[in-house]
Amino acid sequence: MSDSQNKLFPVFLKLEDLDVLVVGGGNVGLEKLSALLINSPEARIVLVASEIKEELKAFVLNFPQVVLKERAFSYNDLDEKDLVILATDNSELHADIKKVTKERRILCNVADTPHLCDFYLGSIVQKGDLKIAISTNGKSPTMAKRMREFLDDIIPDNIQELLDNLREIRKSIKGDFQEKIKVLNEITASMIAGKRE
Numbered sequence: 001m002s003d004s005q006n007k008l009f010p011v012f013l014k015l016e017d018l019d020v021l022v023v024g025g026g027n028v029g030l031e032k033l034s035a036l037l038i039n040s041p042e043a044r045i046v047l048v049a050s051e052i053k054e055e056l057k058a059f060v061l062n063f064p065q066v067v068l069k070e071r072a073f074s075y076n077d078l079d080e081k082d083l084v085i086l087a088t089d090n091s092e093l094h095a096d097i098k099k100v101t102k103e104r105r106i107l108c109n110v111a112d113t114p115h116l117c118d119f120y121l122g123s124i125v126q127k128g129d130l131k132i133a134i135s136t137n138g139k140s141p142t143m144a145k146r147m148r149e150f151l152d153d154i155i156p157d158n159i160q161e162l163l164d165n166l167r168e169i170r171k172s173i174k175g176d177f178q179e180k181i182k183v184l185n186e187i188t189a190s191m192i193a194g195k196r197e
């Protein structure tokens, strides 16, 4: 296997059932918080920061379940958290918190510090129920952003209708599992030019 293989394992998390802590309420804190809430508007999030940007305070008004705590981080903030995102301007604090999340087996993302991250955020294309996550293995977030724009342009806007129709067909097909796969493959073959199965 080549060195340039991307070994990251992608998952789609149900953040309304998990507890997330964001530390830092500046530009980067706001970027991470919006990435979370645009994807998962019901995400259970506590954000702690000594000073919270006004823009961030205004943004969370639309998400009443999000709790803002305008004070310095305390290690108790990690209690009962599943995921932590660090976005302060204090890299020593980040390294110290990371040691504790590791001991406590809490997954942690540290803004601008890939070697301290247990996971990266991806660039996300979203059209109805279709969601595509893009990773460049940390090589170029800007390339990830451009790929998102490209895919967003070429994926048809009626994709949700297609998905809804396919779900109905999927529910209505009689026969065993193999038969289902065969019918669904036939119906969807024309979606991909040149694909026969």
Ligand SMILES: C[C@@]1(CC(=O)O)c2cc3[nH]c(cc4nc(cc5[nH]c(cc(n2)[C@H]1CCC(=O)O)[C@@](C)(CC(=O)O)[C@@H]5CCC(=O)O)C(CC(=O)O)=C4CCC(=O)O)c(CCC(=O)O)c3CC(=O)O
Residues within 6 Å of the ligand: 031, 032, 035, 109, 110, 111, 112, 113, 114, 117, 119, 120, 121, 122, 123, 124, 134, 135, 136, 137, 138, 139, 140, 141, 142, 144, 145, 148
């Ligand atoms: C490793 C990773 C860890 C993580 O943050 O999770 C990481 C790390 C770093 N980002 C940096 C900078 C920038 N990040 C962006 C944007 C995004 N960054 C995101 C993810 C990731 N960023 C993870 C890897 C994802 C992958 O594999 O591709 C996206 C996809 C998702 C999100 O954050 O929501 C979101 C695009 C969302 C979208 O629009 O679709 C832009 C562009 C812009 O804002 O226009 C810039 C400036 C231009 C540039 O540097 O490229 C720096 C250098 C900081 C410095 O110079 O000090 C580091 C640190 C380093 O690389 O060492």
Ligand SMILES: NC(=O)C1=CN([C@@H]2O[C@H](COP(=O)(O)OP(=O)(O)OC[C@H]3O[C@@H](n4cnc5c(N)ncnc54)[C@H](O)[C@@H]3O)[C@@H](O)[C@H]2O)C=CC1
Residues within 6 Å of the ligand: 023, 024, 025, 026, 027, 028, 029, 048, 049, 050, 051, 052, 053, 071, 072, 073, 087, 088, 089, 090, 093, 111, 112
């Ligand atoms: N703004 C950007 O787009 C970029 C920022 N960076 C770097 O990322 C880091 C963060 O950037 P910004 O968000 O713009 O900084 P910022 O200064 O706007 O925000 C820092 C946040 O961390 C909080 N904070 C600091 N110490 C804390 C503590 N002990 N407990 C709780 N909260 C604490 C502050 O109160 C503030 O909310 C900086 O190191 C910056 O150099 C890097 C690339 C781009």
